[in-house]
Amino acid sequence: MKTTAATMTVEDHTSASRTGLASAFFALILGVGIIAVTGHVQAAALHDAAHDVRHATGFPCH
Amino acid sequence: MFARIVTSALFAGATAGLLIALLQYAFVQPVLLHAELYETGTLVHFGAAPIAAIQDVSGFDPMRDLLSVLFTMLTYCGYAMILVALMGVAEERGADITLRNGMIWGLMGFIAAHLAPAFSLPPEVPGVAAADVLLRQYWWFATVATAAIAMWLIAFHFTMVGVGAAIVLLLLPHIIGAPQPAEFTGPVPTEIGALFASRALSVGLAAWIILGAFCAYFWTKEGEAA
Numbered sequence: 001m002k003t004t005a006a007t008m009t010v011e012d013h014t015s016a017s018r019t020g021l022a023s024a025f026f027a028l029i030l031g032v033g034i035i036a037v038t039g040h041v042q043a044a045a046l047h048d049a050a051h052d053v054r055h056a057t058g059f060p061c062h
Numbered sequence: 063m064f065a066r067i068v069t070s071a072l073f074a075g076a077t078a079g080l081l082i083a084l085l086q087y088a089f090v091q092p093v094l095l096h097a098e099l100y101e102t103g104t105l106v107h108f109g110a111a112p113i114a115a116i117q118d119v120s121g122f123d124p125m126r127d128l129l130s131v132l133f134t135m136l137t138y139c140g141y142a143m144i145l146v147a148l149m150g151v152a153e154e155r156g157a158d159i160t161l162r163n164g165m166i167w168g169l170m171g172f173i174a175a176h177l178a179p180a181f182s183l184p185p186e187v188p189g190v191a192a193a194d195v196l197l198r199q200y201w202w203f204a205t206v207a208t209a210a211i212a213m214w215l216i217a218f219h220f221t222m223v224g225v226g227a228a229i230v231l232l233l234l235p236h237i238i239g240a241p242q243p244a245e246f247t248g249p250v251p252t253e254i255g256a257l258f259a260s261r262a263l264s265v266g267l268a269a270w271i272i273l274g275a276f277c278a279y280f281w282t283k284e285g286e287a288a
Binding site: 035038 | 063064067068071086090091094126129130132133134136137139140141142143144146147148150151154176179180183184185186187188192195196198199202258262263265266
């Protein structure tokens with residue numbers, strides 16, 4: 001009984017950790033996506049709107 | 063965990079972004095506007111007449127300046143999303159996230175995302191000569207990614223191998239070299255370019271320390287609420 005409980009705890013921990021890693025991974029991708037849109041996409045409207053921020057934040061702009 | 067990351071990153075990015083936008087408006091924007099007088103040809107460096115070093119560039123352009131505030135907040139929400147996600151991973155592996163070490167997380171973020179690429183591609187004043195923008199962006203992303211991995215290794219794998227790998231990762235993009243223009247054509251006085259680069263980097267440093275602290279604060283606060 002004791003062994004089963006211990007095993008379950010380890011499994012739960014591993015599964016929670018996997019969900020955590022997957023969550024962090026997707027948040028990371030989302031973050032990189034936001035940076036790409038605000039800082040890097042060269043579409044004219046986006047470029048003009050974000051122009052000053054791109055220069056001030058050190059992104060390659062033109 | 064995804065909801066906790068996104069919620070705390072949005073709070074941290076938006077609030078820090080607002081403060082950072084004010085810092086940029088006060089200290090970086092006037093230098094940028096001054097440079098634009100030369101970029102557009104309103105002023106000509108080494109032209110017929112000497113030009114006063116101080117120019118009036120004050121004034122509030124609602125559309126332009128409010129868009130800058132919005133895009134600063136969005137940009138730092140993006141960075142917050144990455145920073146909080148990494149804080150979450152570190153915490154799962156036993157690291158403590160506190161307000162004070164959040165500032166060190168921010169400092170590491172500044173080194174990775176701002177200082178490392180600036181070492182070979184300094185913050186560009188408007189009008190500066192530069193290589194193809196797409197090539198510079200590829201180099202920028204690669205440099206930020208390798209520097210971020212280096213920061214992680216130094217923070218969490220502080221061994222001979224870890225630190226050695228971090229040093230190689232930090233140096234490699236600059237040994238390969240950033241895309242450079244074929245010739246220099248910038249019309250802006252070098253004094254303005256230098257001031258712009260140092261202002262952009264210094265405000266960037268303050269920005270990332272604020273962001274790191276806010277990320278840690280909202281991450282731990284959201285954790286207590288859950």
